Amino acid sequence: MQLAAFRAPALVGVSGAAAVVLLRLRDPHESGAYGLCPFLAVTGQPCPGCGGLRAVNDLAHGQLVAAAGSNVLAVVLVAVLAVAWVLWLVRRARGRIDPMIVLDRRVGVAVLGVIAVFGVVRMTPWGSWLGP
Secondary structure, three states: OOHHHHHHHHHHHHHHHHHHHHHHHOOOOOOOEOEOOHHHHHHOOOOOOOOHHHHHHHHHOOOHHHHHHHHHHHHHHHHHHHHHHHHHHHHHHOOOOOOOOOOOHHHHHHHHHHHHHHHHHOOOHHHHHHOO
């Protein structure tokens, strides 16, 4: 097993960890801490990612319920990416050199569909509990 095989997973892991540390140290719950959401500025409506930074900040502080309240989709995405990264490391350890995640067209369209439906539903009165 060559160490070079772990270069990409290591870079992804370090980048992800750095992002979590940044979000832990600089609180996105404070207005303007990370600038302005362009989608929100143009449309006046929260994008599907609104609350994502707050959700990761809450996760970094061990507050799962608060994170889900900020953006449940972001919480699910973080969990999926963490599992995918660990499985990627396992595959690399077994000698398989492949990307972290490979989505076929149908799965990619389904993921985009879930994001779109989430974005629309959270702006309705009966889905407002999903809002940021």
